[in-house]
Amino acid sequence: MDIAAETRTETIVLKGRKVVGGRSEGEALVTSETISGWGGINERSGAIIERRHELRGVSFAGKVLVFPGAKGSSGWSAYFHMTRLNGVQPAAMIFTRMTTKIALGAVVTRVPAVTDLDRDPLLVIETGDWVTVDADAGTVTVIKKTRP
Amino acid sequence: MKLSDYEKAMYDGEHGRAKARAMDLLVRYGEALGAERLVETNNVAGAFNASTPSVQPIARKGMEHVYSELNLDSDEVVEVPHMVAHTCQLITGIDNDNWELQGVDKSLVDMQRENEKFLGRRGVNMFATCTPYQVGNVPVKGEHCAWMESSAVIYCNSVLGARTNVEGKESTGAAALTGRIPYWGFHITENRRGTHLVELDIEVDEMMDWGLLGYYLGEVIGEDIPVVEGPIRQPDLVKLKHFGAAAASSGGVEMYHIPGITPEAESVEEAFGGRKMQGTFRYGSQQRRETYEKLQSATEKKVDFIMLGCPHNSIDQMSLIAHLLEGKRIHSDVALWVHTPRAIKQVAERNGYIDVIKEAGGVVMSDTCPAISRRLPQGTRVIATDSAKQAHYLPAITGVQGWFGSVRDCVDAALTGTWNGRI
Known part of the structure; x- marks a missing residue:
């Protein structure tokens, strides 16, 4: 694929597999590090709290969260579940490594979620890009943020 | 579906x-x-x-x-x-x-x-x-x-x-x-077969060493399936309980094989079951020492909280702690909490272990632990624990400094108020 041409048009479409259906959009929040639920996030603010995490102090509320997946305690789903009840859940989830923690977590957070994309979303998508996830169609549309 | x-x-x-x-x-x-x-x-x-x-x-x-x-x-x-x-x-x-x-x-x-x-x-x-x-x-x-x-x-x-x-x-x-x-x-x-071989250059036998090996494995293996081979003395429930908890804390290990000991493999070959080996690691004195150092997040020698029993203690661990505390009294600046399942607590009570621990100034807890409850004695700044899992999580969750060591080192710290543990 011609990356330079894509950068000019500034729109990239990725194809993948639906994990949780639905369609939503928002600003991307990207991390190359896995996220812990229990002990890793504040369920009242949606902020990452894990020490030494590159997103420590940053909230995913309303953002399209792009990350490798889940790690840590089996309380993962319960904590993301609470972010939904508290209204601070992400707008959508895009991840690369399937586990029971992330599958159940995405299901109970009830946001559109996709995986198995045809290109690595961690490389293609940058924080600040505008991302639309149409999970039923299995597509992720990325409008690159204009960077000086 | x-x-x-x-x-x-x-x-x-x-x-x-x-x-x-x-x-x-x-x-x-x-x-x-x-x-x-x-x-x-x-x-x-x-x-x-x-x-x-x-x-x-x-x-x-x-x-x-x-x-x-x-x-x-x-x-x-x-x-x-x-x-x-x-x-x-x-x-x-x-x-x-x-x-x-x-x-x-x-x-x-x-x-x-x-x-x-x-x-x-x-x-x-x-x-x-x-x-x-x-x-x-x-x-x-x-x-x-x-x-x-x-x-x-x-x-x-x-x-x-x-x-x-x-x-x-x-x-x-x-x-x-x-x-x-x-x-x-x-x-x-098919998903239960090994992915990586871990060869031991040193003998693993002591309780603390099982914790160190587990913590090392989680770090290098992540979420894959290690097959451990080397000079291992027959472990028991307590050692493998500690080992697995450590590997599931530093990494996301959910399954391992120790051929001849764990039930799904008599040999290394059987542990891999035809699956392609993705890598090999060697664990020796250097890895042991480095892992021990990684687990120490404390700098101050003066400790104020000793946490024992993660995962929850067996009756044999309760017996050992009672033995180490018999006739002694913990330091006045230190709190000692010992955690065991409620059913085991009943047996420990009947055996007199609970009385010994209480008379020494300790508390026997059930149903919970400090990492799950996020509750420590008020004012706790420096903890010591025999659990690699608590040493991993408690400093991250509660901001305390943590020492990790053997149960003997931890009981010594409870009695003296000072950490003197070493590898």
Whole structure:
């Protein structure tokens, strides 16, 4: 694929597999590090709290969260579940490594979620890009943020 | 996902609304995983209890609301029938006896007790421990389980040869009511084979060394399946309990093989079962020392809290601690909490171990631990623990400094108020 041409048009479409259906959009929040639920996030603010995490102090509320997946305690789903009840859940989830923690977590957070994309979303998508996830169609549309 | 006729009937509501909602969750979860079907389970270990402030607003509406929302992910509030699978409660946030020492608000204790009555009548057995395999739930090789708690999952898969993924609060809630869980991951034989070989250059025997080896494995292996080979003395439940908990803390290890010791492999070859080996690691004196140093997050020698019993202590560990404390008195600036399942606490009481620990100034806790409850004695700044898992989590969760060492080093710190541990 011609990356330079894509950068000019500034729109990239990725194809993948639906994990949780639905369609939503928002600003991307990207991390190359896995996220812990229990002990890793504040369920009242949606902020990452894990020490030494590159997103420590940053909230995913309303953002399209792009990350490798889940790690840590089996309380993962319960904590993301609470972010939904508290209204601070992400707008959508895009991840690369399937586990029971992330599958159940995405299901109970009830946001559109996709995986198995045809290109690595961690490389293609940058924080600040505008991302639309149409999970039923299995597509992720990325409008690159204009960077000086 | 393909459902059997009985599963379809549950899904369609022919067996009541609770099972219909449970099946709805299991189907959504199974499809998210890409599972083709469900598998029958008659062994569920989950988190059903209500013991945190965030649950309180839901619990005020009634315990059906708690189960429906938090254990079934259901907007519809359903009447909760008796569990169909053998089901137990894992560790909780509150010690039913020592809650005042923990600094827990009375209203939370009342909520937990009310919730326990609700669950107890419906067949959720109140083991209230991270180690159900120590108090009567010992799955048989090949048994399909739906367990939470990373240290219990790795024990279940590796030491017992039973089969479980790391489940969550909602999937265990649904499994308990339907006797089903997605057939995916560790339920499938091919996925249980080794991925990496770990060769030991040094003997591993002492309890602390099993913790160090586990912590090292988690760091280098991540979520894969190590096959450990080398000069290993026959371990027991206590050592493998510590080992697995450590590997599931520094990494996400959910299964390992020690050929000749764990039940699914007599040889290294059998452990890999034809799967391609993805890498090899060597563990020697240097890795041992580096791992020990990684686990120390403290700089101050003066300690004020000693935590023993993560995962919850066996009766033999209780016996050793009582022996080390016999006729002695802990330092006046130090708090010592020893954690064991409630059922084992009864035996320890009968044996006189509890009296010895109490007379020395220690407290015996059940039902909970400081990492789960996030509660430490007031003013705690520096802790010492014999658990690699607590040494990993407590400093991260509560901001304290942590020392890790042998149980003898920890008891010595409790008596002197000073950390003198060494490798």
